[in-house]
Amino acid sequence: MSRITVFDPARRPRILAAASAVGGEEFHGPLGPLFDYHDESDRFGADTWEHAEGALSHVVLSLALKRAGMDHREPDVLFAGDLENQCVASHEGLGSFGIPYCGLYGACSTVGEGLTLASLALSAPGGARVAAVVTTSHYCAAERQFRTPLEYGSQRTPTAQWTATAGGAFLLSRDRGEVEIEAVMPGRVTDAGLRDPGNMGAAMAPAAADSLLRYLEARGEGPGDYDAIVTGDLAKDGSCWLSELLTKEGVLIRERHFDCGTLLYDYEKQDVHAGGSGCGCSAAVLAARFFPAIARGEMRRVLFLATGALMSPSSLLQGGHISGIAPVVCLRRREGDV
Amino acid sequence: MSRITVFDPARRPRILAAASAVGGEEFHGPLGPLFDYHDESDRFGADTWEHAEGALSHVVLSLALKRAGMDHREPDVLFAGDLENQCVASHEGLGSFGIPYCGLYGACSTVGEGLTLASLALSAPGGARVAAVVTTSHYCAAERQFRTPLEYGSQRTPTAQWTATAGGAFLLSRDRGEVEIEAVMPGRVTDAGLRDPGNMGAAMAPAAADSLLRYLEARGEGPGDYDAIVTGDLAKDGSCWLSELLTKEGVLIRERHFDCGTLLYDYEKQDVHAGGSGCGCSAAVLAARFFPAIARGEMRRVLFLATGALMSPSSLLQGGHISGIAPVVCLRRREGDV
Numbered sequence: 001m002s003r004i005t006v007f008d009p010a011r012r013p014r015i016l017a018a019a020s021a022v023g024g025e026e027f028h029g030p031l032g033p034l035f036d037y038h039d040e041s042d043r044f045g046a047d048t049w050e051h052a053e054g055a056l057s058h059v060v061l062s063l064a065l066k067r068a069g070m071d072h073r074e075p076d077v078l079f080a081g082d083l084e085n086q087c088v089a090s091h092e093g094l095g096s097f098g099i100p101y102c103g104l105y106g107a108c109s110t111v112g113e114g115l116t117l118a119s120l121a122l123s124a125p126g127g128a129r130v131a132a133v134v135t136t137s138h139y140c141a142a143e144r145q146f147r148t149p150l151e152y153g154s155q156r157t158p159t160a161q162w163t164a165t166a167g168g169a170f171l172l173s174r175d176r177g178e179v180e181i182e183a184v185m186p187g188r189v190t191d192a193g194l195r196d197p198g199n200m201g202a203a204m205a206p207a208a209a210d211s212l213l214r215y216l217e218a219r220g221e222g223p224g225d226y227d228a229i230v231t232g233d234l235a236k237d238g239s240c241w242l243s244e245l246l247t248k249e250g251v252l253i254r255e256r257h258f259d260c261g262t263l264l265y266d267y268e269k270q271d272v273h274a275g276g277s278g279c280g281c282s283a284a285v286l287a288a289r290f291f292p293a294i295a296r297g298e299m300r301r302v303l304f305l306a307t308g309a310l311m312s313p314s315s316l317l318q319g320g321h322i323s324g325i326a327p328v329v330c331l332r333r334r335e336g337d338v
Numbered sequence: 339m340s341r342i343t344v345f346d347p348a349r350r351p352r353i354l355a356a357a358s359a360v361g362g363e364e365f366h367g368p369l370g371p372l373f374d375y376h377d378e379s380d381r382f383g384a385d386t387w388e389h390a391e392g393a394l395s396h397v398v399l400s401l402a403l404k405r406a407g408m409d410h411r412e413p414d415v416l417f418a419g420d421l422e423n424q425c426v427a428s429h430e431g432l433g434s435f436g437i438p439y440c441g442l443y444g445a446c447s448t449v450g451e452g453l454t455l456a457s458l459a460l461s462a463p464g465g466a467r468v469a470a471v472v473t474t475s476h477y478c479a480a481e482r483q484f485r486t487p488l489e490y491g492s493q494r495t496p497t498a499q500w501t502a503t504a505g506g507a508f509l510l511s512r513d514r515g516e517v518e519i520e521a522v523m524p525g526r527v528t529d530a531g532l533r534d535p536g537n538m539g540a541a542m543a544p545a546a547a548d549s550l551l552r553y554l555e556a557r558g559e560g561p562g563d564y565d566a567i568v569t570g571d572l573a574k575d576g577s578c579w580l581s582e583l584l585t586k587e588g589v590l591i592r593e594r595h596f597d598c599g600t601l602l603y604d605y606e607k608q609d610v611h612a613g614g615s616g617c618g619c620s621a622a623v624l625a626a627r628f629f630p631a632i633a634r635g636e637m638r639r640v641l642f643l644a645t646g647a648l649m650s651p652s653s654l655l656q657g658g659h660i661s662g663i664a665p666v667v668c669l670r671r672r673e674g675d676v
Contacts (some may be wrong), residue, residue, distance in 0.1 A: 089648035095527030189433030
């Protein structure tokens with residue numbers, strides 16, 4: 001059981017508070033009213049898209065700290081990452097809090113990696129008492145860096161996803177909060193030989209399938225043991241491929257599967273092609289939609305598979321592939337004081 | 339003590355094996371004979387510098403596994419990172435091992451962040467039994483990405499550092515190995531307002547000073563409690579600035595201070611300006627020079643401060659700064675079975 005860490009039920013890490021912030025497009029989607037903060041201009045007071053993402057990360061951690069009634073000096077460690085080169089949005093936006101910092105790169109899966117490592121840091125004897133996790137993404141910064149600047153007006157293919165301008169922050173504690181982390185499992189790097197930067201879902205679906213099958217087998221469980229199986233940002237096409245891959249293995253999740261990238265936008269009214277993606281997509285939707293549902297007891301046990309496409313533009317130009325990864329976090333409503 | 343994790347002496351994480359690999363310039367430096375593997379061409383069998391770094395990461399983990407007599411299926415988790423955008427060298431070079439993967443970005447300090455998180459993962463009840471840490475850097479890939487491609491023949495300033503073509507791998511265990519990890523502490527992001535990509539030492543020295551002072555104060559210790567205080571890659575100028583910053587606070591380390599970036603090259607014969615830098619610099623020198631010295635009992639207690647300059651070329655063009663970070667790892671010879 002060492003690849004999956006199942007925490008002692010009496011000492012599970014707990015999520016004390018979560019906060020979310022989004023841009024205009026995300027605010028106008030079906031989850032709009034659930035987000036804690038939005039900026040219609042996507043600028044968050046900054047003068048470039050890259051700096052806007054840093055400002056977004058600062059806003060979202062400030063909101064989570066306020067909700068927890070916590071001073072910025074209280075978290076012992078901060079796990080953070082984003083999609084910009086050198087994860088610059090995170091350390092520029094969050095450095096001024098002065099919280100000991102661990103930078104992560106898990107592409108769009110970073111919030112899952114962060115929750116995993118924060119949980120381990122809280123569980124280690126002598127480790128952190130309070131840990132923060134923050135991840136963000138920004139549509140305009142991501143398009144410029146990974147594909148083409150928006151000003152070029154490139155055509156997007158039907159499988160292309162819309163990198164969410166969004167961020168989520170979580171504060172984890174050893175002894176406070178209604179949502180517990182029951183188990184965590186890091187993902188493996190899966191390489192299906194893909195090379196299309198307009199089709200991230202295809203790169204992530206095999207990773208999600210690999211992680212879900214390994215997880216369920218190790219725990220001796222099936223999808224029916226969960227109220228919801230939530231993937232990060234497979235979007236419309238990736239979700240179908242995950243369903244196909246799992247069906248081949250006799251695992252059926254469709255009726256309890258939710259995908260953050262699919263939930264974020266209104267496909268009828270918004271021109272987002274396959275749906276949402278990005279570090280901030282799964283983080284904001286987890287913070288705004290699923291975390292409160294678990295805290296209120298509407299869902300009792302949720303399996304969260306953050307999904308990431310490890311895509312490097314320079315490697316693609318050199319013949320490299322787009323790998324995928326999907327860390328797993330099992331969340332549950334705390335029992336006893338419901 | 340929650341920002342510094344001091345492990346229970348009976349249950350300290352242990353480093354079972356380490357391995358290093360370097361390019362030609364590093365092999366011709368004073369530490370050359372200590373490295374486990376070198377490639378005079380810096381290509382490691384690959385056709386681009388970026389892919390060469392991936393190949394280097396694969397070689398160095400293979401060597402560490404061989405030294406430990408360990409199959410690639412044994413590590414429960416792998417912490418890895420490098421300097422390439424999207425940390426692509428690490429997941430491309432290491433993904434095929436199939437080890438559950440956590441990607442890190444701590445710039446040149448990544449090996450310190452990796453050892454910190456691996457130690458916490460081993461200590462958490464139900465956590466990993468064996469963890470791997472791998473970091474790499476490549477001179478030609480880094481110059482092209484962060485400054486200018488080598489073909490441009492740009493002039494380098496005296497404070498410029500030479501990103502090492504190097505990598506280090508460490509295998510950590512709960513119950514095997516002569517070198518123990520006594521304590522770990524994540525670094526804080528320090529922003530001294532610097533903007534010169536030809537002077538990384540200036541950005542890292544304040545971070546190293548911040549971490550060392552916080553660490554020594556929290557533990558009630560002084561530099562004299564250590565056989566060596568080893569910084570990652572401050573190089574010649576950064577080491578002087580660290581010394582000045584500490585002297586102001588009444589802390590004198592000079593006689594026991596070693597810097598991996600300063601040790602790696604021969605300043606008389608090699609044109610490396612201020613000295614070495616990079617994720618792989620501190621990892622390879624720790625693996626080849628200090629880890630064996632501690633394992634043999636020549637050094638009993640060593641404080642390792644990996645240093646990183648969180649430099650983003652795109653942020654610099656937008657008026658951003660180069661921040662620094664320096665996680666701390668306290669290493670010691672295992673007692674009892676010496």
